[in-house]
Amino acid sequence: MAKKKNDINKTQKKPFKLPSLKLSSQQKLIFGSFLIIFGTILFMAFLSFIFTGNADQSSLSDFASREVKTENWLSKSGAWLSDFFIQRGFGIASFIIAILIVLSGVYVLLNLNKTKLVSHWFWGMLSVIWLSVLFGFFGNSYDILGGTIGFEVNTYLQDYLGILGTVLLLVFGLIVYLAVRFKVTFESFTNIFNSAKSKIKDDFSNTNDNTEEPVIALDNNLSEEAAAIKSAFDIPLETDEPVLVKKETPKPVAEVAPLVVKTPVFDEDDEDDEDIKIEVKKVAEELSESNNLSDKLVADFGQFDPTLELSKYQFPPLDLLKKYDSEGITINQEELEENKNKIVETLKNYNIGIASIKATIGPTVTLYEIVPDAGIRISKIKNLEDDIALSLSALGIRIIAPIPGKGTIGIEVPNKNATIVSMRSVIASKKFQTSDMQLPIALGKTISNETFVVDLAKMPHLLMAGATGQGKSVGLNAVLTSLLYKKHPAEVKFVLVDPKKVELTLFNKIERHYLAKLPDSEDAIITDNTKVINTLNSLCIEMDNRYELLKNALCRNIAEYNVKFKERKLNPNDGHQFLPYIVLVVDEFADLIMTAGKEVETPIARLAQLARAIGIHLIIATQRPSVNVITGIIKANFPARIAFRVTSKIDSRTILDGSGADQLIGRGDMLFTQGNDLIRVQCAFVDTPEVEKITDYIGSQKAYPEAYLLPEFVGEESGTSLDIDIADRDKLFREAAEVIVTAQQGSASLLQRKLKLGYNRSGRLIDQLEAAGIVGPFEGSKARQVLITDLTALDRHLENEIL
Numbered sequence: 191m192a193k194k195k196n197d198i199n200k201t202q203k204k205p206f207k208l209p210s211l212k213l214s215s216q217q218k219l220i221f222g223s224f225l226i227i228f229g230t231i232l233f234m235a236f237l238s239f240i241f242t243g244n245a246d247q248s249s250l251s252d253f254a255s256r257e258v259k260t261e262n263w264l265s266k267s268g269a270w271l272s273d274f275f276i277q278r279g280f281g282i283a284s285f286i287i288a289i290l291i292v293l294s295g296v297y298v299l300l301n302l303n304k305t306k307l308v309s310h311w312f313w314g315m316l317s318v319i320w321l322s323v324l325f326g327f328f329g330n331s332y333d334i335l336g337g338t339i340g341f342e343v344n345t346y347l348q349d350y351l352g353i354l355g356t357v358l359l360l361v362f363g364l365i366v367y368l369a370v371r372f373k374v375t376f377e378s379f380t381n382i383f384n385s386a387k388s389k390i391k392d393d394f395s396n397t398n399d400n401t402e403e404p405v406i407a408l409d410n411n412l413s414e415e416a417a418a419i420k421s422a423f424d425i426p427l428e429t430d431e432p433v434l435v436k437k438e439t440p441k442p443v444a445e446v447a448p449l450v451v452k453t454p455v456f457d458e459d460d461e462d463d464e465d466i467k468i469e470v471k472k473v474a475e476e477l478s479e480s481n482n483l484s485d486k487l488v489a490d491f492g493q494f495d496p497t498l499e500l501s502k503y504q505f506p507p508l509d510l511l512k513k514y515d516s517e518g519i520t521i522n523q524e525e526l527e528e529n530k531n532k533i534v535e536t537l538k539n540y541n542i543g544i545a546s547i548k549a550t551i552g553p554t555v556t557l558y559e560i561v562p563d564a565g566i567r568i569s570k571i572k573n574l575e576d577d578i579a580l581s582l583s584a585l586g587i588r589i590i591a592p593i594p595g596k597g598t599i600g601i602e603v604p605n606k607n608a609t610i611v612s613m614r615s616v617i618a619s620k621k622f623q624t625s626d627m628q629l630p631i632a633l634g635k636t637i638s639n640e641t642f643v644v645d646l647a648k649m650p651h652l653l654m655a656g657a658t659g660q661g662k663s664v665g666l667n668a669v670l671t672s673l674l675y676k677k678h679p680a681e682v683k684f685v686l687v688d689p690k691k692v693e694l695t696l697f698n699k700i701e702r703h704y705l706a707k708l709p710d711s712e713d714a715i716i717t718d719n720t721k722v723i724n725t726l727n728s729l730c731i732e733m734d735n736r737y738e739l740l741k742n743a744l745c746r747n748i749a750e751y752n753v754k755f756k757e758r759k760l761n762p763n764d765g766h767q768f769l770p771y772i773v774l775v776v777d778e779f780a781d782l783i784m785t786a787g788k789e790v791e792t793p794i795a796r797l798a799q800l801a802r803a804i805g806i807h808l809i810i811a812t813q814r815p816s817v818n819v820i821t822g823i824i825k826a827n828f829p830a831r832i833a834f835r836v837t838s839k840i841d842s843r844t845i846l847d848g849s850g851a852d853q854l855i856g857r858g859d860m861l862f863t864q865g866n867d868l869i870r871v872q873c874a875f876v877d878t879p880e881v882e883k884i885t886d887y888i889g890s891q892k893a894y895p896e897a898y899l900l901p902e903f904v905g906e907e908s909g910t911s912l913d914i915d916i917a918d919r920d921k922l923f924r925e926a927a928e929v930i931v932t933a934q935q936g937s938a939s940l941l942q943r944k945l946k947l948g949y950n951r952s953g954r955l956i957d958q959l960e961a962a963g964i965v966g967p968f969e970g971s972k973a974r975q976v977l978i979t980d981l982t983a984l985d986r987h988l989e990n991e992i993l
């Protein structure tokens with residue numbers, strides 16, 4: 191068994207592989223052009239040698255001497271090279287070598303298939319040898335024809351085979367060459383012969399007006415053999431009328447009979463069979479090509495570039511952002527010492543000894559890490575928070591006991607002079623510039639003065655809370671600015687909800703670049719609460735539509751989907767398109783939830799639960815982080831939270847599930863969490879004039895014809911009660927009825943799938959169908975009963991309704 195396997199392995203030919211010689215583009219240019227020039231030099235020298243070879247004969251021995259003149263076009267080198275290749279080598283067949291060298295140069299330069307080049311060299315050199323041996327016959331009178339090698343090999347062969355034997359050997363060599371190289375067969379010879387013959391015959395018949403007689407006469411003159419060859423060729427030419435005449439003529443019947451037997455047509459058929467085989471192979475190749483249509487498209491047009499429509503778009507330059515004088519941390523040694531002493535003393539007062547203390551200076555706070563003496567309870571230090579704050583006479587002291595993963599206790603003490611973390615410094619940081627995150631946000635700097643960059647796509651939604659005046663709006667602007675500096679308008683769209691009507695208005699200028707809106711709305715920035723509800727529901731429809739696209743494309747998330755689309759594996763005719771990320775920003779969420787309640791909460795919760803995979807991300811900011819604003823369902827779906835300073839411990843608990851936010855010092859001092867650790871960050875500061883400059887810069891550039899349009903949402907006003915007026919029915923009512931009747935299944939999710947609708951609209955459609963008596967009432971988890979049996983009955987039902 192094993193042996194058999196081995197045999198099989200042996201018989202399986204491994205494809206010939208050239209040793210890979212990797213050349214850089216520059217090396218290819220140098221090497222390729224060298225070969226082309228060298229080959230051309232050889233060619234010119236050889237050509238010149240034919241005329242000047244004799245004259246230069248004598249000068250070759252004095253190659254080194256400058257006085258000796260040569261007549262070759264390429265002087266001494268030309269004369270020497272020609273003598274080497276032609277006189278002492280292969281004779282005039284050496285021209286082929288020059289051509290092969292030029293060809294090699296072209297292959298290297300254009301990076302063509304090297305296996306083909308090897309084949310050219312192999313067959314080229316065989317031709318050189320064959321020709322030089324052939325020309326060797328004339329070596330005595332014209333020695334340059336075959337060169338020394340050709341002459342010597344020829345005479346050697348003649349010694350053993352004689353002239354005739356040598357000629358036959360060369361003919362045999364030629365046959366082998368033609369058969370192997372050009373796949374010439376015996377039939378192709380006969381075909382050439384036949385076609386020549388038929389041409390003569392055609393010419394002959396064309397010159398005679400009376401075609402019938404001479405053809406018969408010609409046939410009569412044919413020998414049996416010749417007639418057979420003729421018929422072999424005539425049969426495929428169906429329009430060849432003289433042949434028909436010949437077949438109908440009774441006279442040559444006797445000849446026709448053996449024709450059928452002897453006719454080489456069958457041989458030709460056999461050959462045809464072989465051709466068919468070859469064609470089958472071709473079909474297979476074509477098939478494989480069509481499978482890799484996307485590869486071909488990518489090879490022809492390159493990957494799809496979503497930024498093409500605004501290919502000249504310029505990202506805002508760094509100069510638009512302000513530099514601050516108070517930037518850069520200055521270490522105030524005195525302050526450090528003073529704080530350290532106070533900490534040590536305070537702890538000593540409570541009998542807590544310290545083994546070591548270390549300080550890390552951040553932009554707003556300094557972290558003192560202490561290692562207490564062995565045997566000290568951590569809770570004891572934690573309880574001293576207020577006492578330490580008192581003794582340091584500073585606001586915003588936070589004790590982290592212990593610092594996760596470090597085994598030390600941290601005491602964060604605000605610096606006397608806080609430094610501003612400018613947006614410019616975080617945007618310019620290497621960490622942000624080189625990040626390959628999908629939606630990178632440079633939030634600010636950590637306590638150890640490192641730039642803090644997070645990926646919104648990973649969060650996947652963000653909840654921001656903080657008392658008024660503590661830096662929320664600046665935080666939102668920092669988030670939006672980060673995305674503007676990193677993402678092309680084709681890659682991200684913002685849906686901005688701003689009930690305060692002032693904070694986000696600046697972004698109006700980039701409406702046609704970066705904003706998304708409802709088809710019928712005038713302003714892209716939403717300030718009206720009813721419009722917010724429509725927009726949120728529209729986003730839900732967009733989400734459902736995107737899920738449908740992802741499902742059809744067999745992708746798990748938007749990143750995979752977009753990669754597939756860029757690789758041209760998804761057909762735009764099937765509704766596929768490049769999907770930009772959508773970032774929904776809601777400022778003053780409290781205001782919204784107070785006025786719209788469940789109507790806002792439901793779509794927000796739905797988006798928060800489901801939208802992460804399809805690239806819709808939510809950022810919600812609120813002043814009042816109370817439980818009736820940040821409800822359980824919202825909290826559960828927003829694992830990433832930012833807390834600016836809040837006024838009470840309760841608020842801190844609502845937003846962070848723990849205290850800490852109440853001990854912040856304000857002005858952009860914040861705590862960030864993504865589920866586990868709390869990270870203290872100084873938010874980057876971006877002022878309104880800076881945002882204005884950025885939006886002006888972007889707004890002045892070429893834009894899309896309009897903002898990114900979200901799917902249309904038919905609002906609740908269209909009614910949900912069961913006594914729905916016929917005129918108020920949804921535009922898709924009839925279609926929905928047909929879907930339900932055809933499937934005999936009264937479910938809203940069926941409509942959602944088939945008509946690509948959102949949850950709410952399909953629910954409303956079902957209500958309307960119920961009101962129209964097409965489906966039965968709601969039956970809990972079961973699908974509703976369909977009361978109409980088929981489409982004809984449905985037509986009748988709807989017609990009666992109108993009457």
Ligand SMILES: Nc1ncnc2c1ncn2[C@@H]1O[C@H](COP(=O)(O)OP(=O)(O)OP(=O)(O)O)[C@@H](O)[C@H]1O
Nearest residue numbers: 657658659660661662663664665857858873874875
């Ligand atoms: N990151 C920061 N660095 C320095 N100063 C800041 C920072 N963030 C905010 N501030 C200061 O705090 C002030 C108020 O900030 P901001 O307008 O963002 O507060 P807010 O929380 O949005 O207030 P409101 O809820 O009333 O709109 C700013 O004008 C600025 O002076």
